[in-house]
Amino acid sequence: xxxxxxxxxxxxxxxxxxxxxxxxxxxxxxxxxxxxxxxxxxxxxxxxxxxxxxxxxxxxxxxxxxxxxxxxxxxxxxxxxxxxxxxxxxxxxxxxxxxxxxxxxxxxxxxxxxxxxxxxxxxxxxxxxxxxxxxxxxxxxxxxxxxxxxxxxxxxxxxxxxxxxxxxxxxxxxxxxxxxxxxxxxxxxxxxxxxxxxxxxxxxxxxxxxxxxxxxxxxxxxxxxxxxxxxxxxxxxxxxxxxxxxxxxxxxxxxxxxxxxxxxxxxxxxxxxxxxxxxxxxxxxxxxxxxxxxxxxxxxx
Amino acid sequence: xxxxxxxxxxxxxxxxxxxxxxxxxxxxxxxxxxxxxxxxxxxxxxxxxxxxxxxxxxxxxxxxxxxxxxxxxxxxxxxxxxxxxxxxxxxxxxxxxxxxxxxxxxxxxxxxxxxxxxxxxxxxxxxxxxxxxxxxxxxxxxxxxxxxxxxxxxxxxxxxxxxxxxxxxxxxxxxxxxxxxxxxxxxxxxxxxxxxxxxxxxxxxxxxxxxxxxxxxxxxxxxxxxxxxxxxxxxxxxxxxxxxxxxxxxxxxxxxxxxxxxxxxxxxxxxxxxxxxxxxxxxxxxxxxxxxxxxxxx
Numbered sequence: 001x002x003x004x005x006x007x008x009x010x011x012x013x014x015x016x017x018x019x020x021x022x023x024x025x026x027x028x029x030x031x032x033x034x035x036x037x038x039x040x041x042x043x044x045x046x047x048x049x050x051x052x053x054x055x056x057x058x059x060x061x062x063x064x065x066x067x068x069x070x071x072x073x074x075x076x077x078x079x080x081x082x083x084x085x086x087x088x089x090x091x092x093x094x095x096x097x098x099x100x101x102x103x104x105x106x107x108x109x110x111x112x113x114x115x116x117x118x119x120x121x122x123x124x125x126x127x128x129x130x131x132x133x134x135x136x137x138x139x140x141x142x143x144x145x146x147x148x149x150x151x152x153x154x155x156x157x158x159x160x161x162x163x164x165x166x167x168x169x170x171x172x173x174x175x176x177x178x179x180x181x182x183x184x185x186x187x188x189x190x191x192x193x194x195x196x197x198x199x200x201x202x203x204x205x206x207x208x209x210x211x212x213x214x215x216x217x218x219x220x221x222x223x224x225x226x227x228x229x230x231x232x233x234x235x236x237x238x239x240x241x242x243x244x245x246x247x248x249x250x251x252x253x254x255x256x257x258x259x260x261x262x263x264x265x266x267x268x269x270x271x272x273x274x275x276x277x278x279x280x281x282x283x284x285x286x287x288x289x290x291x292x293x294x295x296x297x298x299x300x301x
Numbered sequence: 302x303x304x305x306x307x308x309x310x311x312x313x314x315x316x317x318x319x320x321x322x323x324x325x326x327x328x329x330x331x332x333x334x335x336x337x338x339x340x341x342x343x344x345x346x347x348x349x350x351x352x353x354x355x356x357x358x359x360x361x362x363x364x365x366x367x368x369x370x371x372x373x374x375x376x377x378x379x380x381x382x383x384x385x386x387x388x389x390x391x392x393x394x395x396x397x398x399x400x401x402x403x404x405x406x407x408x409x410x411x412x413x414x415x416x417x418x419x420x421x422x423x424x425x426x427x428x429x430x431x432x433x434x435x436x437x438x439x440x441x442x443x444x445x446x447x448x449x450x451x452x453x454x455x456x457x458x459x460x461x462x463x464x465x466x467x468x469x470x471x472x473x474x475x476x477x478x479x480x481x482x483x484x485x486x487x488x489x490x491x492x493x494x495x496x497x498x499x500x501x502x503x504x505x506x507x508x509x510x511x512x513x514x515x516x517x518x519x520x521x522x523x524x525x526x527x528x529x530x531x532x533x534x535x536x537x538x539x540x541x542x543x544x545x546x547x548x549x550x551x552x553x554x555x556x557x558x559x560x561x562x563x564x565x566x567x568x569x570x571x572x573x574x575x576x577x578x579x580x581x582x583x584x585x586x587x588x589x590x591x592x593x594x595x596x597x598x599x
Contacts, residue, residue, distance in 0.1 A: 056469050061551070063466070063597045065436060066395035066428035073338065073389050088596035094306060095397075097389040099334035102304075131551070227550045228519070253469040256518070 026162055029075040029101075031086035032059045033278040034141040035111055035150070037285040039079055041176040042155050042169050046162070052092065055279040055288075058254040060131070060226065064091045072096035075107065076161050079154055082112030083138035109157030111150040115140045118207055130224025142276060143208035144184055144289055148177060183286045187293040188213070194300035199248045200241055200269070202255040205276050209292070215300075218246045221255075221263055228256075234263060241267035248299050252276055272299050304334040310357075326357070326380070339388045348379040349387075349399055349424055350442045352460040352480045362478070362511060362523070364558050364584040368540055369507030369529040372570075373456060373482050375408035379444070381420060382406070395428040405446040409532060410456055410484070412449025420446030428599070438462045438599060452487040452500075464599065472515050476523075479510030484532050505530040507537075521546040527562075531569055538564040544584075551590070558584040 028049045030036045036051035043049065052068045053059045059081070062068075072078060072092050078101035080086050093102055100107040117136035125134045140146045155173050159166040195214035199206075202221045210217050219240060223233040240246075241263075249271045251260035257273060264271040274295060278288040312326040329344030347355045353362075353370060365371075370378060383403030390396040405411035405420030413420075426440040442458040462478040484505045489498050507529025515521040527540040544558035562580040570576065 058471050061471060061597055063599055065430075065599045066397070066426070066438065067430050067436070069389060070393070070395045074391055091596040091598070094331065094333070094340075095389070097335075097338045097340045097387065099304075102333050227552075254471050 026076050026158065026165075027074055028077045028079060028158075029071050030079040031089045032081050032141070033283075034147075034285060034288070035079045035081060035154070037278040037283065037288065038111075038141075038147055038151050038176075039154050039158075041285065042151050042173050043158055044168065044172045046165055046168060047158070052089065053086075053277075055275055055277040055283070056253050058252070059085055059277070062086075062088050064088055064095070066095070068092045069096040072101060073098050075101050077101065077107045077109060077157055079109045079111055079157065081138060081141065082110040083117065083135045083140075084133045085138035106160045107157070109153055111153045112138070112140060113153050114149050115146055118211070119204075130222070131226030132224075137204065137207050139205045139276070140208050142206060142289075142292075143212045144180060144187070144285075145212055146208065147180070147285065151176065179286060183290065187289065190293050190297040191215070191300075194297065197248070197300050198244055198246045199250055199300075200237065200246050200263070200267075202249070202251045202260050205252065206250055213293075215296075218244055221249070221251075221260060229259075238263060238267045241269060248272055248296075250274055270299065272296070304332065306331045306333060312357075337388070338391060339386060342385045342387075343383075345380065345382045346385065348381055348401060348403070348422055348444075349385060350379050350422055350444055350456075351424075351458040351482070352440065352462060352478060354378045359586075359588050362476075362513065363525055363542060363544055364556050364586045365542075365560070367480070367509035367525065368527040368538060368562070369480070369482050369509055372409075372507060372529050373484055373505075373532050374410055377408065379407055379410075381411075383416070383420070385422070395426075397424075397426045399424040399426075403446075410448065410454050410486070411444070411446035413447045413451065418447045418451065420444060433468060434466055436464050436466075436599065448486065448488075450489060452489065453485075454487070455485040457483045462599070472518060473513075474515060476513040476515075477510075479508060481506070481508035482529075486532060488533055503533055505532050519548050521548070534566075534569055536565045536569060538562055538569070553589050554587070556584075556586045556588075560584060 025048045026046055028039050028043065028047050030039055030049060030051045032053050033051045033055040036049045039047060039049045050071050053062050069092055073096040075098060080089050099105060120136035121132055121134060125132050141150060151173055155169045158169050191213045196216060198216045198218040200219045201217060204220050204225055207217060219237050221229055223229040246267060247269045249260050249264040249269055251257055251271050251273050253273060253275055260271040272295060274292055278285055307330040309328045310326040312324050313321055315321050327346050329342055329346045332341045335341060349355045381403035383401060385399055385401040387397055387399045401422035403420040404414050404416050406414040411420045422444045424440060424442040428438045430436050440460040444456045446454055448454045458480060460480045464473040465475040466473045486503045488501055488503055490501050491498055509525060509527045511523055511525035513521060513523035522545050525542045530537045540560055540562035542558055542560040544556060546554060546556045548554045560582040564578050567576055567578045
């Protein structure tokens with residue numbers, strides 16, 4: 001019992017976080033798994049990074065659990081995706097009682113700052129349009145070219161909370177961009193033969209990725225974002241898929257897979273379940289995009 | 302850098318005669334940048350007492366409030382003016398402590414409406430993840446103040462909530478939750494022969510529990526059981542309520558429930574200008590969400 005009490009007190013005081021003599025690591029929390037992987041790439045050995053949403057969870061509507069508040073309570077830096085994808089994070093922050101990461105604090109990073117956002121609604125946005133993001137499509141981390149902007153924002157945030165390590169972060173960022181460039185050439189070669197191919201997606205997640213690699217989004221299973229489709233929309237979609245020769249339906253693990261398979265079957269296409277985020281706790285961003293490109297390249301061959 | 306978050310909610314409610322009433326449901330501000338992991342909320346608020354009190358009625362798991370909350374805290378619940386201070390412990394697991402001071406203007410349990418005989422509240426809440434799919438929240442609350450007749454009133458509450466959410470699911474497959482309240486209240490009774498006033502202490506208990514299952518994204522079914530004593534009168538009541546919800550989208554929900562209640566006396570309570578020992582009710586609710594996608598609390 002005494003040992004347990006000592007452990008709890010040690011944890012409360014932050015003891016045992018780093019071995020004696022070693023500098024304590026910067027504790028970073030990100031809202032989505034892609035940003036975790038990108039922050040690890042920039043922060044290297046100087047950071048420990050945790051993501052609130054796991055790669056296999058839908059980041060649009062994550063349940064706000066007190067366990068998420070525990071992570072944010074101890075964070076030195078919070079990296080959010082922005083563009084209303086992770087608006088739930090504000091509820092987590094408010095419950096975490098950590099002034100270091102509230103909006104506007106030095107420990108807060110919006111990774112979307114400066115990203116050329118696609119699909120910004122031109123006029124008024126209301127609920128009749130479904131769960132539309134008023135600031136535009138928030139899934140920019142699926143474009144490997146745009147993550148250069150995101151990691152610049154992350155580097156800036158890390159350097160703000162630990163200015164003494166700015167040079168290390170800059171070196172890590174450049175090294176990551178070098179690896180990304182090599183990978184980009186590989187991905188372009190893999191998907192090159194499929195350029196111009198049409199795909200249907202379940203939710204409008206893939207627009208940045210498809211645009212980057214010259215693929216065409218021919219439609220969405222959801223009639224409006226976040227709203228289950230009606231039979232009229234599905235009938236029209238299947239007809240269009242047949243007319244336009246669409247061979248592939250992209251579906252994410254949390255979407256209605258059976259519905260996607262039924263639509264694909266009726267249209268003479270096939271459904272491909274693709275995780276649109278870094279999947280496991282140890283996966284890197286490049287490995288995640290590698291997996292997506294390989295699966296897509298194979299399916300569109 | 303913002304250091305305050307402000308919230309103001311207005312409620313509109315229609316009565317059976319069709320008249321619409323508007324009221325200020327909540328108006329408060331939260332100081333976000335206090336030291337040592339603390340935060341203060343000031344103003345009029347739904348008190349964070351137990352599992353459901355802080356949740357607005359349309360967001361609660363069932364259409365109506367559990368009997369024990371209605372009997373012990375009134376139809377509105379505990380909505381008070383004052384301040385709450387919370388502290389989240391810097392531990393590897395979630396532990397939140399709360400202390401509050403309010404004017405105590407509740408319709409049944411606390412009625413002084415003055416900080417001179419303040420309502421003091423406290424709550425401890427913890428939460429554990431049980432693997433990748435399960436999660437459990439436990440809490441204990443206390444509220445101490447005076448009734449409208451300047452008599453001592455104390456409420457103690459215990460709560461538990463468990464959710465099972467399979468990997469990649471957007472909603473819980475199974476939810477189990479319950480809450481128990483224990484009330485200690487002094488009352489003044491008049492001797493019918495001597496007409497002398499005498500102080501007595503009433504110790505009363507009540508609880509509810511519900512189970513919900515949602516195997517499909519659009520459909521949810523559940524069952525709630527209520528058992529409670531009356532806070533001042535002798536006797537008790539129980540109720541059972543199966544319910545069904547249909548959600549065509551995340552912004553629209555229809556709920557249907559059947560509630561069967563039995564009391565050991567007829568004259569304890571009234572609804573719709575009538576009293577009865579056995580009551581059967583059919584409840585229906587349609588609710589919709591305007592504006593931004595709301596966050597889903599545990």
